[in-house]
């Protein structure tokens with residue numbers, strides 16, 4: 158029940174209509190007994206700065222940021238955490254002591270969470286990331302945190318790949334001797350050596366929308382698997398396949414992998430864990446009802 162004392166949180170994006178975050182966060186807020194409410198806030202790029210200032214003026218206690226604003230908002234924050242600075246993208250805002258916002262990024266924590274299950278040790282292993290957009294930057298930061306030895310980034314677009322590599326190589330963590338802890342290389346999608354990189358990978362992450370459906374378009378957007386169906390036959394089923402997509406569940410790629418005995422991870426847990434991490438920051442408590450958030454996200458997906 159909203160009353161005069163209700164405090165507000167929200168998700169800024171375009172579109173936000175089909176986001177699972179309001180259902181997930183409001184379920185958690187009720188469970189925590191907080192008189193707070195989490196709203197979807199549709200905002201165009203042209204209005205972004207005014208909206209951010211207005212929401213700060215309205216005393217919002219926190220915001221999430223989604224497509225397509227994560228990078229633009231990073232440039233509008235009064236302060237950035239070192240992680241948000243490194244990635245150049247913000248998905249969570251907290252008010253600072255003056256009139257601005259502190260930007261941080263919980264996508265990295267969300268992404269690594271299922272990889273840390275069962276205390277699996279990824280140190281020294283090889284990963285491939287398909288796609289070099291906004292979320293791929295959080296994926297690189299997560300894989301660096303897990304101390305992968307090598308990350309190969311695959312892109313269909315040589316220009317975006319070059320820009321992406323420049324950014325991530327500049328910000329990569331270094332040893333005391335100035336060497337990168339994780340080596341990062343780029344591959345064009347048509348590159349002949351790509352199939353070798355896939356064969357050597359311990360983990361392959363799809364950070365493209367290939368295979369995704371949306372509620373506004375029930376037919377698969379690209380009823381396909383990343384890099385096409387033929388390249389996967391020689392990849393060992395010992396490899397873990399991680400698709401950031403959570404709709405459909407499973408994605409065509411993970412459905413293919415599961416049939417052949419690959420260990421598969423979909424993007425729902427990343428979504429839930431990044432949300433839980435944002436809520437910990439806003440509420441100042443570690444104890445947030447992650448199971449309730451997962452149930453609410455899952456049931457909102459099913460409806």
Ligand code: NAP
Pocket residue numbers: 224264267287288289290291292293312313314317364365366367369379401402403424425427428429431
């Ligand atoms: P983005 O910034 O638009 O980047 C998408 C990347 O995929 C770009 O590198 C793009 O290449 C590439 N791409 C797009 N269509 C392609 C195709 N048909 N073939 C090959 N490459 C293609 O998007 P994003 O924010 O990184 O999101 C990527 C995916 O991750 C989306 O499906 C999103 O829903 C999902 N995601 C999930 C979570 C979660 O919590 N589970 C969080 C964030 C994102 P170009 O540069 O050539 O366009």
